[in-house]
Amino acid sequence: MRRISAILLCALLLLPLACAKRKPMEIGSATEPVADPIAIETAKIPEPSDATPDVTSASQIGTTGEDPPETPEAERTETPQTQAHSALPIECKIDWEQKEGELIRFDIDSDGREETISYRMDVENDDTIILIDEKEVLFDFSAQLTEVILIDLDPETPWVNLLVEIDFASDDYVTTEVHLVNGEPVKGVRTEGVSVDENGRVVVYFRTEFLGTRSCSCTCSGEALTPDTVWLDCWYPSEQEIAESFDELVEFYELQIAKRDVPCTVDGKEAKIPKDSYVYLRRINLQEKLAEICTVDGITAIIAFTEDEESWRYLIDGVSQDEYFDNILYAD
Numbered sequence: 001m002r003r004i005s006a007i008l009l010c011a012l013l014l015l016p017l018a019c020a021k022r023k024p025m026e027i028g029s030a031t032e033p034v035a036d037p038i039a040i041e042t043a044k045i046p047e048p049s050d051a052t053p054d055v056t057s058a059s060q061i062g063t064t065g066e067d068p069p070e071t072p073e074a075e076r077t078e079t080p081q082t083q084a085h086s087a088l089p090i091e092c093k094i095d096w097e098q099k100e101g102e103l104i105r106f107d108i109d110s111d112g113r114e115e116t117i118s119y120r121m122d123v124e125n126d127d128t129i130i131l132i133d134e135k136e137v138l139f140d141f142s143a144q145l146t147e148v149i150l151i152d153l154d155p156e157t158p159w160v161n162l163l164v165e166i167d168f169a170s171d172d173y174v175t176t177e178v179h180l181v182n183g184e185p186v187k188g189v190r191t192e193g194v195s196v197d198e199n200g201r202v203v204v205y206f207r208t209e210f211l212g213t214r215s216c217s218c219t220c221s222g223e224a225l226t227p228d229t230v231w232l233d234c235w236y237p238s239e240q241e242i243a244e245s246f247d248e249l250v251e252f253y254e255l256q257i258a259k260r261d262v263p264c265t266v267d268g269k270e271a272k273i274p275k276d277s278y279v280y281l282r283r284i285n286l287q288e289k290l291a292e293i294c295t296v297d298g299i300t301a302i303i304a305f306t307e308d309e310e311s312w313r314y315l316i317d318g319v320s321q322d323e324y325f326d327n328i329l330y331a332d
């Protein structure tokens with residue numbers, strides 16, 4: 001069951017006050033519906049020692065460990081121009097049993113007036129529409145809105161950013177950056193699925209077909225969501241998991257088996273991964289087409305690969321990776 005949740009982190013928009021990291025906080029869930037999605041359950045947040053706790057829009061979404069009283073509608077919209085709200089962000093996951101409508105209120109362009117961010121589905125045209133007040137941002141493909149994250153990607157710009165994540169197929173997430181300039185929504189970069197890590201950094205997910213269909217990720221910076229490194233982290237089993245669940249890891253295609261010696265480099269020197277080695281992908285560099293793999297025996301090796309443009313499969317030394325490894329699972 002999908003849930004609605006929120007994360008408050010900080011970085012001040014309007015005053016050069018110190019930042020205070022905000023813990024993820026629960027807005028509510030489908031099993032525990034809340035009457036008002038804005039009335040957010042709060043989390044314990046350490047107050048910055050040199051900053052005055054804000055009492056404006058951010059605090060209406062939730063600040064300290066005490067549950068805030070419901071804020072009357074009139075008060076919510078009368079946000080002072082001089083507010084010093086902590087620039088969030090809020091992570092708002094969409095529950096598909098949730099009614100369409102208002103997601104959140106926040107002054108996303110820092111003009112002192114809160115915008116209402118909502119969404120609706122255009123069933124006839126199979127569109128998803130985000131509304132910032134009454135201004136429509138159209139996502140014109142068959143899709144399901146799954147998440148909206150408000151985050152200040154660039155403190156130099158006066159606006160905060162909406163990261164609108166849509167699942168346009170089954171678990172094929174596309175995220176579009178949206179912000180507001182002079183009252184008009186502007187669409188920015190489009191990328192794959194994103195999340196915010198515990199340090200408030202945006203993590204973008206990628207899919208690779210090296211050693212099977214795998215998800216990998218890296219942190220990104222700025223409004224262009226520029227990857228912080230060309231090496232993408234992949235999920236891989238821990239030594240403990242390998243020791244305790246070896247057979248399962250093989251059964252579920254999380255370890256591949258070398259069918260023959262595999263050319264590679266180890267510590268910068270030419271080497272070969274021996275036939276019958278069990279390996280896993282740890283990191284991948286899609287720009288330079290390098291894969292860092294480990295054997296369960298603890299050897300770390302770099303494999304250079306190319307991509308066959310016709311089959312979209314990866315080649316090692318000109319030969320399909322399937323000729324080198326067994327137990328590779330692809331997913332469409």
Ligand SMILES: [Ca+2]
Nearest residue numbers: 107109111113
């Ligand atoms: Ca505003």
Ligand SMILES: [Ca+2]
Nearest residue numbers: 154155157159
């Ligand atoms: Ca900004």
